[in-house]
Amino acid sequence: MPEKRVTVASKVGLHARPAATVAKAAAAQPVAVHIAKAGGDPVAAGSVLNLMTLAAGYGDEVIISAEGEGAEAAVDAIAELVATDLDA
Numbered sequence: 001m002p003e004k005r006v007t008v009a010s011k012v013g014l015h016a017r018p019a020a021t022v023a024k025a026a027a028a029q030p031v032a033v034h035i036a037k038a039g040g041d042p043v044a045a046g047s048v049l050n051l052m053t054l055a056a057g058y059g060d061e062v063i064i065s066a067e068g069e070g071a072e073a074a075v076d077a078i079a080e081l082v083a084t085d086l087d088a
Contacts, residue, residue, distance in 0.1 A: 002072040003065035004079040005038075010086045013057035018086035023048040025081055029074035033066045035082075045078055 010018040026033040027046035034042035038061045043050035056062050066074045
């Protein structure tokens with residue numbers, strides 16, 4: 001199962017607009033993408049509510065994972081978004 005560790009770059013963390021952007025992109029992937037804070041339980045990345053309950057703030061490390069055909073590309077796509085300041 002591919003996974004990638006990435007640092008949250010948005011100044012507000014994975015809250016509001018950044019969470020909506022990440023959730024929309026994750027839901028569009030061909031596989032289910034999960035995200036977790038280091039040491040926490042993974043949640044479905046395709047849900048804004050799930051992303052907001054992570055309480056992943058600016059500078060926090062998160063782990064993005066997926067399983068199945070196309071999982072590596074899905075993980076890379078979501079990791080790239082999380083590592084971008086989506087408030088800019």
